[in-house]
Amino acid sequence: MPYKDECGICGRVLPYSYLRRCWRCGKLFCIDCMVEDITTGDAYRLLCLRCARRLVSPKIRGKYEALTRYLKFRAAFTDMVKLSFAKIDGIIGDNLPMAAYQSESWWENSREKEHARAWLDAGWEVDEVNLKEAYVIFRKTKAAASPANIRRKKFEEPRKPFTPAPSRIFKRKKPSKTKIAKLYARLKNIERQKAQPKLRGKFKPRPSHEKRTFKQDKKP
Ligand SMILES: [Zn+2]
Ligand SMILES: [Zn+2]
Known part of the structure; x- marks a missing residue:
């Protein structure tokens, strides 16, 4: 032990x-x-x-109503749900009776049992019970018309021939001329910067107006 x-x-x-x-x-x-x-x-x-x-707070609703709701919700996504007994406790906000832990017959898909109707009404049935490991596997019944099934059916048997919705025509927006000009200028600048030899030391290039007005050796 x-x-x-x-x-x-x-x-x-x-x-x-x-x-x-x-x-x-x-x-x-x-x-x-x-x-x-x-x-x-x-x-x-x-x-x-x-x-x-x-x-x-004595129960207002059925003890297993939340399980019904949970299974109905899951039906939209899956055909099989494995739930531990502890998880079911959490869903119903209460504890499963000891019988659920002790006998497989508690999990029988019988409409005469109130708790079994919780999953049967949701369109699910117990597929497998493991008392040792305390889990149960629910499988969706074929008859269950879950939202997912209805959606799938509609998709498979369309009543009207399929006509695609008119797609929006996207106009290719032409970039403005100024934008192109600016980009072009920027590119030119980059090229110019690359072409300039890198300056070493503290040498400072003479400003252009000096270049224009004076000759290099004849500075007044
Ligand atoms: Zn605790
Ligand atoms: Zn207790």
Whole structure:
């Protein structure tokens, strides 16, 4: 038996001394993720935060409604979804019952079971359950008319012959003459700079007006 286990809420792996069992759902949680029994004030009966929330705000909607919503959403992107039991806990904001961990029959695709309708109504069915590794694989039912399927169908069977939308005609914008002139001038400048011999030392070229007015050796 391992000395450590995972908290069902925060997911931290902690030694057993730091973990307690929730009296309501019977699963292990770290003591940070638990509160004393809020209904009786009994400090020895610990509740996990999920169960505590359930007790404080009784369910307005079905427990698995969020799972239905989640699977409907995923249907737009994929045909197969693998979910760990912990992930489902997170989605529904509650804990799966112990039966879900203990027996595969809990995962049967039976319309008579309220929880099974959560995935069946969304157009999914359980394809594989692994109790040991605590995960379940949902597969989209063929009958499921998910948004993705509808979109694909429309694409495959177009009612009208395909007519492409008139594409915008892009006029090639001619660069203005000034722009060309400026660019040309800049290029010329670069060329001129390259052509000039590099000056060494402190030699300073004489300004052009001096060159014009005086001869080199006849400076007044
Ligand atoms: Zn925790
Ligand atoms: Zn609990």
